[in-house]
Amino acid sequence: MKEITIVEFTSNLGLKEPQTGKEPGVNRLPDWLWKHNLHKAITPKNIVRLDPPRYSNIKDPQTTILNADSLVTYAREQAYLINNLISANKFPFVLGGDCSILLGTAMALKQKGNYGLFYLDGHTDFMDVSLSETGGTGGMIASIVTGNGHEKLTNILNLSPYIKEENLWCVGNREYDDEYENEIRKSSAVYLSLKELRKQGIKNSVQSFLLEVESKKLDGFWLHIDVDVLNDSVMPCVDSRTPDGLTYDEFNELTSYLFQSQKLSGLEITILDPDLDQTGEYTKEFVANITSTFNQNFNN
Structure with missing residues (x-):
């Protein structure tokens, strides 16, 4: 069994x-999860933290993206850290932050080989920058890591694409809008909206993904978990709320199959904002579910 390192x-x-x-308050999520005993429940061998450059709300004139230069600087440091962990056969259990933390990890995966990405999120995060009103990479990061967009972000260290588009599985979106969904539909990624996931069945869907990882002889896969994939009634403390979402039963079933896979190279948890969960009730429930599912299934 791989040693677990919690990465903040x-x-x-x-x-x-x-x-x-x-x-945005998501930068305080690792401390918030510590307070609600995630670290204690996971029992990692080590805990490491990497703080980012200072936040700014000004768009980069070259890319029209917020914090573009800072994201590049941070991604290079993240990639170095994740690369070292994977090289040492450690399992990075990453706590964000927002979804842009995937950038450095995806670079590290490219440096290590050819990896898949299971992107579990209530949104596709596959938006073209021209459709983004905010300029936030959180809403376009799945597109960026598969090589779409300005090369300042897509081609750091000449590594583009960090994840091949056809090795991305985008699962759980429930923002049903043609203009939004067409970006992922016209790509070569596999797209399973929440409706489609339920229609095909969770077990069938995940087994299809795992079979593809094997048949393509990928070096492994990364699991991205944006907590807004969960039902709004059990996880309302996110920046972009949408009705519906996975119940904890569905979420636990889905993640259990992924946690069991020997090909799982690491995972990240993003978007839960402590500012939006003053009492901690939603966080407690999330920690109880994810830690128990992980501990029961990881590399067993």
């Missing part, structure tokens, strides 16, 4: 300000 990427660089002059 305390970044909010990929999000817009929720209100003028106020930074």
